[in-house]
Amino acid sequence: MHSYTEENYLKTLFNLANEKGEVSPNELSKRLAIKMPTVNSMMKKLAEKKLVHYESYKPLRLTEKGKREAALVIRKHRLTEMFLVQKMGFGWEQVHEIAEQIEHLHSPYFFEKMDEMIGYPTIDPHGSPIPDKTGKIDGVHYEKLSDCKIGDTVKLAAVIHSTDEFLKFLNSRELHLGLKIKIKVVEKFDGSMVVAYNKNNAESLSHMVSERLLVEKL
Amino acid sequence: MHSYTEENYLKTLFNLANEKGEVSPNELSKRLAIKMPTVNSMMKKLAEKKLVHYESYKPLRLTEKGKREAALVIRKHRLTEMFLVQKMGFGWEQVHEIAEQIEHLHSPYFFEKMDEMIGYPTIDPHGSPIPDKTGKIDGVHYEKLSDCKIGDTVKLAAVIHSTDEFLKFLNSRELHLGLKIKIKVVEKFDGSMVVAYNKNNAESLSHMVSERLLVEKL
DNA sequence: ATAATAACTTAGATGAATCTAACAAATATA
DNA sequence: TATATTTGTTAGATTCATCTAAGTTATTAT
Numbered sequence: 001m002h003s004y005t006e007e008n009y010l011k012t013l014f015n016l017a018n019e020k021g022e023v024s025p026n027e028l029s030k031r032l033a034i035k036m037p038t039v040n041s042m043m044k045k046l047a048e049k050k051l052v053h054y055e056s057y058k059p060l061r062l063t064e065k066g067k068r069e070a071a072l073v074i075r076k077h078r079l080t081e082m083f084l085v086q087k088m089g090f091g092w093e094q095v096h097e098i099a100e101q102i103e104h105l106h107s108p109y110f111f112e113k114m115d116e117m118i119g120y121p122t123i124d125p126h127g128s129p130i131p132d133k134t135g136k137i138d139g140v141h142y143e144k145l146s147d148c149k150i151g152d153t154v155k156l157a158a159v160i161h162s163t164d165e166f167l168k169f170l171n172s173r174e175l176h177l178g179l180k181i182k183i184k185v186v187e188k189f190d191g192s193m194v195v196a197y198n199k200n201n202a203e204s205l206s207h208m209v210s211e212r213l214l215v216e217k218l
Numbered sequence: 219m220h221s222y223t224e225e226n227y228l229k230t231l232f233n234l235a236n237e238k239g240e241v242s243p244n245e246l247s248k249r250l251a252i253k254m255p256t257v258n259s260m261m262k263k264l265a266e267k268k269l270v271h272y273e274s275y276k277p278l279r280l281t282e283k284g285k286r287e288a289a290l291v292i293r294k295h296r297l298t299e300m301f302l303v304q305k306m307g308f309g310w311e312q313v314h315e316i317a318e319q320i321e322h323l324h325s326p327y328f329f330e331k332m333d334e335m336i337g338y339p340t341i342d343p344h345g346s347p348i349p350d351k352t353g354k355i356d357g358v359h360y361e362k363l364s365d366c367k368i369g370d371t372v373k374l375a376a377v378i379h380s381t382d383e384f385l386k387f388l389n390s391r392e393l394h395l396g397l398k399i400k401i402k403v404v405e406k407f408d409g410s411m412v413v414a415y416n417k418n419n420a421e422s423l424s425h426m427v428s429e430r431l432l433v434e435k436l
Numbered sequence: 437a438t439a440a441t442a443a444c445t446t447a448g449a450t451g452a453a454t455c456t457a458a459c460a461a462a463t464a465t466a
Numbered sequence: 467t468a469t470a471t472t473t474g475t476t477a478g479a480t481t482c483a484t485c486t487a488a489g490t491t492a493t494t495a496t
Contacts, residue, residue, distance in 0.1 A: 101323045
């Protein structure tokens with residue numbers, strides 16, 4: 001088994017790789033808020049354990065084993081988030097912090113039971129895919145709302161880079177997963193959009209917002 | 219806030235003090251499975267933090283602050299156990315290990331929500347009292363079944379020193395909290411008892427068992 | 437193309453929590 | 467009471483995860 005700390009490095013490497021492709025020590029350092037030399041020596045340690053491919057001055061890459069281990073931590077995180085929302089009544093903006101801690105528990109029964117209670121979901125409350133028990137994870141193919149065109153009608157499928165603040169903002173606009181959205185206007189100069197959904201007939205969304213919303217074309 | 223490790227020392231000191239009154243470094247060392255010199259230096263550290271009264275060659279005592287902190291960890295442990303049993307369907311023999319990990323989470327909302335969902339209980343699934351939010355805990359006054367006499371009718375109120383094994387044994391005999399038990403025979407030579415409960419009219423319980431069962435006289 | 441900046445690495449220190457070895461004090465035993 | 471045993475303490479080493487300072491390599495900008 002890996003330490004709490006190692007699990008956090010693995011998970012973060014995995015997430016960064018999914019967001020940006022290649023991962024540099026510098027990015028990892030920033031994301032973890034841990035200084036570079038520390039990250040550096042941890043990478044050597046994880047390389048020893050065959051979890052990371054590490055070569056000086058080259059981007060970091062998880063090995064297959066590293067990916068699997070990371071995915072299993074992420075699985076626990078996302079199952080937990082789903083449980084907290086569905087069975088305990090938390091809002092989607094509240095669950096990340098709690099899941100961040102619970103993901104490190106070592107208790108197969110506990111996660112097994114949560115999974116069962118919430119009906120073996122494949123996505124979490126923010127629309128991110130939940131890896132299966134072997135660490136396999138769906139490659140998702142949604143597109144950013146910001147990449148859609150006037151006239152498109154789309155379904156809100158996932159939210160990325162979702163901080164508390166951002167999720168609370170979405171709550172206040174009644175923007176939740178599954179929602180049907182129609183694009184009415186796209187402003188050239190700032191990329192903002194005017195969209196229609198629910199009873200709101202002309203809600204304006206900044207580019208900052210629309211690029212964090214993943215949608216499925218209908 | 220205290221570290222995971224410190225919390226474990228505090229909790230264990232509290233539990234040992236409740237079981238045996240005075241706590242020696244040696245006992246603490248054995249219970250934690252941590253060598254004496256390590257315990258010794260941790261006691262000095264906790265004394266610095268005003269959580270423990272420490273003097274060379276004297277028994278260890280928690281300060282009031284130490285007791286409160288310990289009780290708050292124990293509160294989280296016991297609330298968790300109750301939640302696991304009542305809301306997740308675990309058996310009382312399965313919950314200790316999981317609660318042992320969850321008790322260290324730092325998330326008031328999470329424990330608040332569990333507490334609410336299970337209706338603010340004052341005892342855990344093994345009959346132990348749950349400290350309140352300020353760290354106050356009921357002094358319990360049950361007596362051991364092994365101290366009762368022939369003819370007594372009692373209600374099973376709590377189980378102490380409860381390992382998996384012991385709890386599974388109790389399951390197999392259908393001995394659960396709240397059960398009415400009548401003492402029919404007490405054997406002089408080995409302290410074993412013959413008791414009646416449910417439909418069982420003459421179940422024999424060894425002294426090992428009866429001294430771990432706490433009861434209320436009826 | 438060279439200088440400036442940013443990214444990365446190495447070396448060495450720190451603090452937390454653990455250990456073993458050796459010694460000292462208290463307790464039990466002969 | 468004297469000795470043996472158990473309990474407790476001190477000293478010093480180890481491992482993990484972190485840091486700062488200083489040097490090296492790569493990238494960017496002039």
